[in-house]
Amino acid sequence: MQQSSDAQKLENRFGAKIKDRTQFATAEKYSGFEHPNTPVIIDSERGYIQHFYWGLIPQWANNDDIKNYTLNARIESLKDKPSFKDSVNKRCLVITSGFYEWQWEDKKGKKKTPYFITTSDDEPFAFAGIYSNWLDKSTGEIIKTYSIVTTAANELMRKIHNSKQRMPVILNRGNEQEWLNGMSLQSFEKSDIELKATNLQIVS
Numbered sequence: 001m002q003q004s005s006d007a008q009k010l011e012n013r014f015g016a017k018i019k020d021r022t023q024f025a026t027a028e029k030y031s032g033f034e035h036p037n038t039p040v041i042i043d044s045e046r047g048y049i050q051h052f053y054w055g056l057i058p059q060w061a062n063n064d065d066i067k068n069y070t071l072n073a074r075i076e077s078l079k080d081k082p083s084f085k086d087s088v089n090k091r092c093l094v095i096t097s098g099f100y101e102w103q104w105e106d107k108k109g110k111k112k113t114p115y116f117i118t119t120s121d122d123e124p125f126a127f128a129g130i131y132s133n134w135l136d137k138s139t140g141e142i143i144k145t146y147s148i149v150t151t152a153a154n155e156l157m158r159k160i161h162n163s164k165q166r167m168p169v170i171l172n173r174g175n176e177q178e179w180l181n182g183m184s185l186q187s188f189e190k191s192d193i194e195l196k197a198t199n200l201q202i203v204s
Contacts, residue, residue: 001029001030001032001038001054001096001099001100001148002028002029002030002096002097002098002099002100002116003026003027003038003039003095003096003097003124004026004027004028004097005026005097006026007021007024009124010039010049010095011049013123014041014049014124014126015047016041016046017048017049018048018049019045019048019049019050019051020051023037023051030054033068033071035053035055035067036054037053038051038052038053038054038094038095038096039051039094039095040052040092040093040094040095040129040131040146041092041093041180042090042091042092042131042180043090043091043180043181043182046177046180049095050144051144052092052131052144053067053143053144053145053146054071054145054146054147054148055067055068055070055071055145055146055147056073056083056084056130056131056132056145056147057132057145058070058082058083058084058086058087058132058134059086059132059133059134059135061134064136064143066083067145070084070145071148072147072148072149072150072166072168073147073149073150074149074150074151074166075128075151075169075185075188075189076151076189078130078149084130087130087131087132088130090130090131090132091128091129091130091179091180091182092129092130092146092180093126093127093128093129093176093179093180094128094129094146094148095125095126096124096125096126096127097118097124097125098116098117098118098119099118099168100114100115100116100200101114101160101161102114102115102161103115103159103160103161104162104163109163113199114199114200115197115198115200116197116198116200117160117197117198118195118196119193119194119195119196120194120195120196125170125171125172125193126170126171126176127148127168127170127171128148128168128169128170128179128188129147129149130146130147130149131147132145132146148168148169149168150166150168150169151166151168151188151189151191152165152167152189152190153165153166154167154190154191154195156195156197157195160197169189169191170191170193170195171188171191171193172191175187175188
């Protein structure tokens, strides 16, 4: 994932103020397995851009080990998976400038071509997300975390993410508030937002 927009641009785009500018930073590439602290807007505080950690930790978890397995959440099974079902109605916008995917060129994925995917207008946008506030009993700290919700790949993404054929649920200006309002999951299983993909020689 990438978040390369400056603070003012994000505030203007989403009509929200960054709650703590000391946490704000741009990045050409976030690795989910590093569990970065990235900008989100949650349903209960829509006037603010906050920073949550990527990798949802459900409230019942005894430790944070689960975060390595909760970077993404399949929209089709959100209500059934123990890790996610308590957060189905805790909706957030995960703010981004684009994301990376690798196209397999052989059946085992030993040779891959990286692509950078963004919207056709090159503006910041949002993934559908769910979030959790987890109490770390060892420190007493509340850890704020999220997962990016995914769905079946559209035509473009099936060609690129050709191993699992998945993609993030990408919201547009018209349905961001609907996602936060808790509209049915089925309404978001398909996205008609226009994407473009750039073939990359190297992704560092």
